Amino acid sequence: MAQLEVVLFWLAIAGYSVGTIAYLTFLAAKKPKAGQIGLIALVVGWVLHLGAILTRWIEVGHVPLATQFEFLSFFAWTTVAIYLFTEAQTKQKIIGAFAVPIIWILMGASWISYITGGAEGAGIPATLQSPWFVVHVTVAVVSFASFALAFSVALIYLLQEKHLKKKTTSSFFKRLPPLGTLDHLSYRSVVLGFALLTVTLITGMIWAQSAFGKFWVWDPKLTAAVATWIIFGAYLHARLTAGWQGRRSALIATIGFAAVLVTFGISYFTGAHLETFLPGG
Amino acid sequence: MHVVMVGLSHKTAPVEVREKVAFPDDLIPEALRALQEIDGIGEAAILSTCNRTEVYAASASPADAIEQIKTFVDGFRDLGDYDLKQHLYGLDSLDACAHLFRVTSSLDSMVVGEGQILAQVKECYWIAQSNGATSTVLNKLFHEAIRTGKRVRTETSIGENAVSISYAAVELAKQVFGELLGRSALLLGAGEMAELTAKHLCANGVRNITVVNRTRERAEELARVIDGKAGSFDELDELMLNADIVVSSTAAQELILEKDRMAKIMHTRKNRPIFMFDIAVPRDLDPGINDLYNTYLYDIDDLKNVVAANKAEREKEAESAGSIIEESVDVFAQWMSTREVVPTITALKRKGELILEAEVEKATARMGDLSEREANIIKGLGVGIVNKLLHGPIIKMKEMSSKRDGYVYTESLRELFDLDALEEADSEVIAGRNGDSPEVTVEPTEDEEAATDDSLRRTT
Structure with missing residues (x-):
């Protein structure tokens, strides 16, 4: 069974790799075919990736979101889903040239996590097995994936706006979507991400309360999560009240995504953060 | 052909x-x-x-x-x-x-x-x-x-x-706003250039265009053409609040909009993006405006640079x-080659047959009474010579037909053997009139008709 999972996972990486190259080619050269190939590779990779996740689910016997590897893998998979949805909806293929490489990097990180011990499934203590856990983690991943999309869109915004301000004449920028579209899309992704991050924090507290009898500890991960929440909260506040739409919004979205990665990275070094709730943790 | x-x-x-x-x-x-x-x-x-x-x-x-x-x-x-x-x-x-x-x-x-x-x-x-x-x-x-x-x-x-100033402006505005449908514009000055740009904006879906001009009559005149309305310089600040695109082309010798004033306008607009084109010389709008948040200002030289780059x-x-x-x-070229090959081969064979018939007839007439076997031998000799002689060129022509300059061979062959004259004579005989050569009257294929x-x- 593990064999099958590895094969599917590798094939998914291969699909995403082809997708990354194709989307970058699409950006660099005006080749509609490259864009089509990229989309197909991405969809194929995504289906295989789903296969890998389901295989693991059957193998470990619970939702595979307990280890760092499982989490990263699901993060990458969800980002692909959100990206595919965005492309279908906005027809802005250029965003893929920025979002798909991020997915590829997440997949790489996931793979590193796998070979450095993530292959083992985590046995979750019975006390922790609760529907709240599943909701908490799933929602967290979707939230992070939304921020990942907001980040890639914000990057394009910053490039395009710099071009327009500096009045550079390169024809490259004509291929990037208009500022208005980018700003709106980034905003929408942040709203979704922020709402889900709020749900993540609330379900996390409910779950911690039921499992450990305390709803909060100030461990580094939770602190980083709160910082992330505050950054995106500030984003929305500044936008709605001070007219910070545009470049400033895009900058905050970029910083916010960095905070997401930090939140993520912390447990990369300290282990899954649920131990800190346990006595002596 | x-x-x-x-x-x-x-x-x-x-x-x-x-x-x-x-x-x-x-x-x-x-x-x-x-x-x-x-x-x-x-x-x-x-x-x-x-x-x-x-x-x-x-x-x-x-x-x-x-x-x-x-x-x-x-x-x-x-x-x-x-x-x-x-x-x-x-x-x-x-x-x-x-x-x-x-x-x-x-x-x-x-x-x-x-x-x-x-x-x-x-x-x-x-x-x-x-x-x-x-x-x-x-x-x-x-x-x-x-x-x-x-x-x-x-x-x-x-x-x-875009390779014109006015169209370059429209393209730039699109890079900020996307589709311009339903956007609003403000024209300061109603010269020829302003009118041209306004028409382009109109054609791209910009509605609600206000024209401000030193002489009100001209402003109203242009407003009628582009289905907009006329305004006055006194209400500039309010007009700026609602405009997404501003095109300035007045004959004023001084700046008509300073950076500080624009900064206040942007504040009231809550930083909603605005694209401003200053196509006047001397300039109407303070160049410093471009540094304001969500404000894009291009003057005539900037637009000319864009056009030059676009041309390149x-x-x-x-x-x-x-x-x-x-x-x-x-x-x-390939289509021409293949199209010409079959009729040319047919014509070439026909030419051979005609010569054969004529020569065999001539020979047998001179030899007087011949048995059927002897007559067949003579005819066979003629057929053999004609076929052997034409075999090489026909094979070669079929080969060349798939090459780009293949029909040069076909044409040469037609020229050398005078096949066009032959076809014409044939079609005269067949149709009894001076008609087109056969391949010209071929109906277009279904594919071509579609x-x-x-x-x-x-x-x-």
Whole structure:
């Protein structure tokens, strides 16, 4: 069974790799075919990736979101889903040239996590097995994936706006979507991400309360999560009240995504953060 | 059969000549008939735009046809003693074909990449075809030309970069707002340039345009043209609050909008993005405005830079369009080759048969009474010689037919054996009249007809 999972996972990486190259080619050269190939590779990779996740689910016997590897893998998979949805909806293929490489990097990180011990499934203590856990983690991943999309869109915004301000004449920028579209899309992704991050924090507290009898500890991960929440909260506040739409919004979205990665990275070094709730943790 | 063309364009003739030579639409059917009456010309089409007048035809003897068409064009419009021939160029075969493909792809246009010419070529073909002036060769040629033109437009970005100031402004605004549908604009000054830009904005869906001008009458006049309204400089700040795009072109000697004032306006606008074009000299708008948040200000030099870069970009795209044209010329050349091969082989065999029959008859007549066996031997000798002699060229011709210059061989063969005369004599015998050579009357294939429907819609 593990064999099958590895094969599917590798094939998914291969699909995403082809997708990354194709989307970058699409950006660099005006080749509609490259864009089509990229989309197909991405969809194929995504289906295989789903296969890998389901295989693991059957193998470990619970939702595979307990280890760092499982989490990263699901993060990458969800980002692909959100990206595919965005492309279908906005027809802005250029965003893929920025979002798909991020997915590829997440997949790489996931793979590193796998070979450095993530292959083992985590046995979750019975006390922790609760529907709240599943909701908490799933929602967290979707939230992070939304921020990942907001980040890639914000990057394009910053490039395009710099071009327009500096009045550079390169024809490259004509291929990037208009500022208005980018700003709106980034905003929408942040709203979704922020709402889900709020749900993540609330379900996390409910779950911690039921499992450990305390709803909060100030461990580094939770602190980083709160910082992330505050950054995106500030984003929305500044936008709605001070007219910070545009470049400033895009900058905050970029910083916010960095905070997401930090939140993520912390447990990369300290282990899954649920131990800190346990006595002596 | 060869494609030939004769014409003049903005590259060879000044406008005062071009305008005299241009064929008005209502004269084209008559001109097409006259062309077809010229000996040796089977099919014809006339492309006449303000930048070029070109005649395309299919003929078996290209050199003669070119001369005759030149004389025809020279004589069609009364130009007195003026020597029109100095402006005319003539091309044959694949050169003529490549020229039409370049023209249709707008590589030969005054403004490289303009989109009008493709529609004009379609129109030219439509007129020729509906007047019965085209047949197999020109049908194929024009289908291929229109296909090439479309390919160049979709596969290169030759038509995508604005090459006029006013259109460059519209494109820039689109980079900020996306589609301009429902956006609002403010014109400061109502000069010619402002009007042109306003019309472009209008055409791109901008509604709610306000015109402010020193003289109110002129503002109202322009407002009527673009379905907007007139305003005054006193209410500038309020007007700026609602505008997405500002075009300034007043004759004022001083700045009419300072950075500080604009900063206040942006604050009230809650930083909603605004794109401002200052096409006035001396400038109307404080250059520092460009540093304000979500404010984009381009002056006339900035726009000129954009246009210059776009022109360079089009030149570059024209190069990659060149390879698309090469491909299409190949397609057409191959089609010509294969199309000519079968009738040529048939004609060659027929020529052999005719000689054989004549010679055998002559020989047997001179030998007097022959047994059937002897007569067969003599005939067999003749058949053997003819077949062996023709075998090599026929095989070679079939081989060459798939090559680009294959039809040069076919044509040479026709020339060397005088096959055209033979076919003509044959068709006279068969049809009892002086008709077209057989392959010209071949009906277009289903595929070609389908393509025709698609490309026939008259676009202007």
